[in-house]
Amino acid sequence: xxxxxxxxxxxxxxxxxxxxxxxxxxxxxxxxxxxxxxxxxxxxxxxxxxxxxxxxxxxxxxxxxxxxxxxxxxxxxxxxxxxxxxxx
Numbered sequence: 001x002x003x004x005x006x007x008x009x010x011x012x013x014x015x016x017x018x019x020x021x022x023x024x025x026x027x028x029x030x031x032x033x034x035x036x037x038x039x040x041x042x043x044x045x046x047x048x049x050x051x052x053x054x055x056x057x058x059x060x061x062x063x064x065x066x067x068x069x070x071x072x073x074x075x076x077x078x079x080x081x082x083x084x085x086x087x088x
Contacts, residue, residue, distance in 0.1 A: 003036035004053030006076075009043045016048055018067065023050070026069045027076070034080050052076050 006027060010020035020040055027050075028038060041051075048060035050072055057075045058067040 003034060004079075005037045005039055006031065006035050007039045007041060007049075007051045009041040009049040009051075011044055011047045012042045013044055014046055017042075019026050019048070023067070023069065023072070027072060030073055031076055031080075052079055055079055 005025075008024055010022045011014040017040075022052050024040060028035075046060065048058075048066060049056060050058045050067060052075075057065055057079075060066060
């Protein structure tokens with residue numbers, strides 16, 4: 001099975017870069033062995049989207065808020081077919 005790419009798309013004009021890099025660090029700490037790569041994708045329009053492979057884990061446009069790291073990890077581990085999520 002090919003390892004997926006974790007992608008974080010963030011709004012540059014909204015200054016979401018710091019949040020994107022922090023979230024990337026937190027996710028990589030737990031998911032690195034299961035990933036092919038991490039992509040930080042500059043965007044606009046208030047976007048903050050997190051996806052794993054073809055699956056969207058979170059969209060600020062839909063939820064109206066930023067994601068919690070724990071919720072992203074739970075969704076990611078479920079997609080990766082893992083049974084335990086490490087506690088932070």
